[in-house]
Amino acid sequence: MKARAKPWLLENLRFAYYFLGVVYLAMGVVMLGLEALSLLLRESAWGFLSGAVAGLGLGAWFRKLGDPKHEPGRAEALLSIALIWLLVPALGAIPFWISGGMPYLDALFESMSGFTTTGATALADFSQFGYSLFFWRSLMQWFGGVGFLVLAVALLAHLAVAGRQLFITESTGVQKEPFTPRLRTAALSILKVYAVLTLAAAVCYWIAGVPAFEAVCNALTTLPAAGFSPNPRSFEQYTPLAQWFGTLFMFLGGAGFVLQYRLFFTLDPRPLLKDVELRVYTLIVLVFSVSLAAFLMTHHTQAMNYSWADAFRHAFFNVTSIITTTGYASADFALWVPAAQAILVTAMFVGGCAGSGAGGIKVIRLLVVGAIVRRELIRSLHPQAIITLRLGSKTLGEDVMRSVAAFITLYVALVVAGALLISLLENDFILGLTASAQAVGNIGPGLGEVGPMGSYAGLEPLSKVILIFQMWAGRIELIPVFLLLTPELWKKLRG
Amino acid sequence: MKARAKPWLLENLRFAYYFLGVVYLAMGVVMLGLEALSLLLRESAWGFLSGAVAGLGLGAWFRKLGDPKHEPGRAEALLSIALIWLLVPALGAIPFWISGGMPYLDALFESMSGFTTTGATALADFSQFGYSLFFWRSLMQWFGGVGFLVLAVALLAHLAVAGRQLFITESTGVQKEPFTPRLRTAALSILKVYAVLTLAAAVCYWIAGVPAFEAVCNALTTLPAAGFSPNPRSFEQYTPLAQWFGTLFMFLGGAGFVLQYRLFFTLDPRPLLKDVELRVYTLIVLVFSVSLAAFLMTHHTQAMNYSWADAFRHAFFNVTSIITTTGYASADFALWVPAAQAILVTAMFVGGCAGSGAGGIKVIRLLVVGAIVRRELIRSLHPQAIITLRLGSKTLGEDVMRSVAAFITLYVALVVAGALLISLLENDFILGLTASAQAVGNIGPGLGEVGPMGSYAGLEPLSKVILIFQMWAGRIELIPVFLLLTPELWKKLRG
Ligand SMILES: [K+]
Ligand SMILES: [K+]
Structure with missing residues (x-):
């Protein structure tokens, strides 16, 4: 044997x-x-x-x-x-x-954080890295983002994993081809869109006063919702205009590949207005941002003493950053009062649109779950009724619903298990919860010591191993990782 | 109109x-x-x-x-x-x-907390209440527990709500009768079992040195996993033996009506050994308790400086209390280090067995979700396979799985929404999260100000309203409450 x-x-x-x-x-x-x-x-x-x-x-x-x-x-x-x-x-x-x-464990943490577009850094002292290392860190996020989109749009969709089958649509240009050409087609159109948008972001940042090297590095990590910045203060020290550009490009990044493609190549945004996921995504960003802005404007403390314009800018920037799972920060929100942080922690579980480089659960899966719940409520009144669920013009199949339910369960279970273990290892509950949630969602910053201006360098080695595992599992949408734990996989591979 | x-x-x-x-x-x-x-x-x-x-x-x-x-x-x-x-x-x-x-809002909080067997108190100063009020507080929990079991075993099961259809079994003595006799049959057998066990608990507490009045009140609130105690320090000041009796009767209470019935009326516990839910429930209590004991023994602080025997006693008592959602405390765990608290916060989401007075998600629903996830993992390998899921000797129907998935989604959504709102109102994240989780799970204590020796009296009125809503919704297993939000209900009632 x-x-x-x-x-x-x-x-x-x-x-x-x-x-x-x-x-x-x-x-x-x-x-x-x-x-x-x-x-x-x-x-x-x-x-x-x-x-x-x-x-x-x-x-x-x-x-x-x-x-x-x-x-x-x-x-x-x-x-x-x-x-x-x-x-x-x-x-x-x-x-x-x-x-x-860096010790190899920290280097692997940094690299896994890079390729998974998480953006959590194990770098405590930014002077340890030269330009070339920072550039490599940004490049790996850009290629990681492209890789993820190829995976999500071309592979997981055709494998009908994690509810991705919902995403099979003609508009992505990905047809039912054999394996290698399918990957190539998807990769090429994604590369094209990403290249154009990244260039646009770099130019905008640079015009808004960001130094050229940082503008390029940040542009590389904006579109894939990745979040590494060569600046240890992230976007904090940039001009308000650069921060608003950041918000715009993060929002575009989280809105997904189809929006980006339509906007810049077909120049026909009309079908987008009918897109349910895009509308809900926009609505969520607006509701969270305006709530946070209102809170910041009415609760002044030493660490968050903002004018009207500042409050809106920081609210939109940081909410968009967390919801799209980019992970930049325009202010050290780890110093904000707990109530303001609670809004950001809740936002961690949303994620962008399914066709984007964003991590998290993603808006369409939340919509599917909402539809499942609504159907069960109606079924509690009419147990024999046959109810077909739709999202926009699409019918939701039972297979999609089952996949999404399983995906979200695994997602929450992995966040909870990680939160418990890291809380135990670090003896800090908020750190444990936010580090775990950000890792599975590929977000980047947590709260406390691992806040947006902090570093994961000081954590226990075992905490880092857990986070590396979570970033990896979260990025490939959990199913391929949890499958490794089933005897069925190994039986199938053997025979 | x-x-x-x-x-x-x-x-x-x-x-x-x-x-x-x-x-x-x-x-x-x-x-x-x-x-x-x-x-x-x-x-x-x-x-x-x-x-x-x-x-x-x-x-x-x-x-x-x-x-x-x-x-x-x-x-x-x-x-x-x-x-x-x-x-x-x-x-x-x-x-x-x-x-x-008390203001009426606080009185309603206390009463809702009583009848829903939550046990969260809005009483800041225990000298405000005389014997008769404490006795009333305990009585309402006892009757609330009986009421809940009638609801869960006889009503929700037959309405096929929240996955309760899984629970329809001959062994409960509840046959498919019309409405009123069905309620009566269920209520009578539950009353019989509860009366015997409550008497046993009262005698045991009293023998172990608990003053007679407190022994009776605590016995009334142990079996329904309810948790109000006339003693402001809960079980803290009782003898170790009384605390171990508490652990035993809480465990029995969380194990559910069928176990209780079998053990005390048929005197044949053998079928229980085959009960999947009961075995997993016991395993969870053991794993959480031993982990916490190990942690308490190795991490001494001023607030948790326990001997070997103390550590085991406090670990088993407080873990059993939280998992069964009873809510007693043998020590002020709100003063423990965050890591020890993280174990208890995680335990908040378990709940006892489905046929008990416990709140929370409940073990069998977690098992159903595990089965759903496992099936999806296998389906990602064999998409066409038809896989029948079993729990013990029972086949899980699709309707049960869908109901359970919807129930848990609503559960988590209600906890998250409450946690966010209460965090915002109280500007305390841990308080918001634990107050919300305990309310939906009908547990009682949270952490911080609302810890086991604390009180909900000092919260904002709006926080109290949210918690009253959550206790109410959690106890009737969410579906009847969320149904109020659907137009279908009102349409059906009208026509
Ligand atoms: K990120
Ligand atoms: K309780």
Whole structure:
């Protein structure tokens, strides 16, 4: 039995190995470029070189092990997703470890936080990193965002996982093609939209007075709702205009790929006005922002003594940042009064639209759950009634509803379990709850020590391991990770 | 249109009026008895007299309006449940208001907390109440517990609400009878079991050194997982033996009516060993208690400097108290370190077995959700598979799963909404979260100011209104309350 273990894993994951090989090779090439940059800037030379060597070497080996024509089955595809989203950050951590002065665990935390577009940092002292490391940190978020969208729009939807089947629509340009071309089509259109919007954001930030390097880095991490900034104070020290631009581009990022595509390529926004998810998303952002603004305007303390205009700006910026799961901050909301923080903690569970790089539960899943509850209420009156649920013009299938219910249950369970464990490890309940919620939602900042101007560096190693696990599981929408715990997966892979 | 409003409400709710009339008359008689007691003890005379007059007067009137033979439909039954569980506490509050020196809002809070077996007190100074008021407070919890079990076992199960249809089993002695006899059968067997166990608890407490009056009052509030104690320090000042007895009877109370019935009337506990819910319930209590004990033994602070024996006793007592949603305390856990509190906050979401007086989500619903999630994980591998789920020997129907999913969603939504609002009103996040969670789960104590030795007296009036709403909605298992928000209910009642 034991002798067969290697063959079936090798046999079944041939596509994954090939794909991982290609990604590792690409990462190797990018790190070679960053090596050149760091030599040019006279920054620490060994980190990117080691990463490049590892990437190119392992990449070539994995590519040779793999087979691009091996169409993976469902079990293989789901296992591959989990594996790739763990091994890519493992390689990406090398420069942080060797050149950034971080222990490997912290470097992996930073890298996982990067590729999952979480944006939680284990960096306590920002002077440890040079330009090249900050640029790498931003780049990994940008590519992580593109990768996630390919995963969510092309892969999870076709695998009918986590309710993503709801998202199969002609408008995304993703047809029912075989595996590799499907990935390629999706990736290309996403890259196109992301590139244009990122450029626009960079220019806007720069015009609004953000230094050029920071404008580029922040633009790379705005659209994928990612949130790393090379500035230790995030958006706090930028001009009000730059902060409003941040709010705008975060909102666009959370509104999702279809909106972005329609707005900038078809120039016809009319169908969007009918989009239920987009309307509810906008409404949620408005309600939370206006509530917070009203609260900030009426409750002045030393840490939040805002004028009318400031209150609105900070409310819209930070609410949009949390709801879209970007994680920037225009003020250190960890110093606000508990009531103002309560609004932000609640916002952590929303997430953007399903076709965006945002983490969290996401608006459409909340709408599906609302529909399920409404139907059960009506069924308690009319138990025999057959009730078809709709979202906008779409009929909700039973499979979507069941998937969404299971997804949200796993989501809440993972947040609660993490909150309990981290609270125990850190002896801080608010830190435990917010660190856990932000990690599963790929948000970034928590409250207390891990607030937007704080760092995860000081946490217990075991807390960091839990958070790395949560960021990873949250980003690939939980199902591929929890599947690893079922005997059925391993049985299917073996036989 | 407007002119018809009165007739259809009168017409449809004739059974509710009759039932409410009978209950009000009974409450009037009980209050007459308590009036005699308070005269005998020379305590404030007007509260019970006013309550008795109101109860007898209104009771006679409602009884005359109603009709015992009018079999209510589903809509009428659900609306009646909501109405009765609001109007009974409204009457029960009168003695607290007139003789207890409380504003009516606080008196209603205390009374709602009583009848819903929550046990959260708005009493800041326990010397405000005489013996007769404390006895009334305990009695209302005992009858509230019996009332809830009749509701849950006989009514909600037959209405197939909140997944209760799972609970229809021959062993409860509740057959598919018409309305009134069904209620009577259920109520009689529940009363019988409760009476015996309450007597046993009172004797055990008294033997263990609890003063006779407190032993009786505490026994009345132990079995229904209710938690009011006439002692402002709850179980803190009792002997270790009394605390262990408390743990035992709380555990029995949370294990549910069927266990209690089997153990004490059929004397054959063997089928219980096969009961999945009971086994998981026991396991959860053990895991949480031992974890907390281990934590208390290894983390000494001024407020929790326990010996080995103390740590186990306090861990088992307080975990059992929170999981069964009783709400007693053997120590002021609001002073414990956050990590120890995190265990208790997590335990708030469990609840006892479905056939008990416990609040919370309840073990069997958590098991159903686990089964749903497991099935979806397998479905992500085998999308076409038809998977039948079982709990023990029972097959889980789709209707049960949908009901449970909707129930838990409403539960979590109500906790989150309450936590946000109360956090905003009180500017305290931990207080808001725990006050909200305890209210929906009918638990009693929260943390901070509303900890087990604290009081809800100091909260904002609006916070009290929210908590009264949550206790009410939580106790009648949410569906009847949220149904009030659907136009379908009012349409069905009208036509
Ligand atoms: K983020
Ligand atoms: K209670």
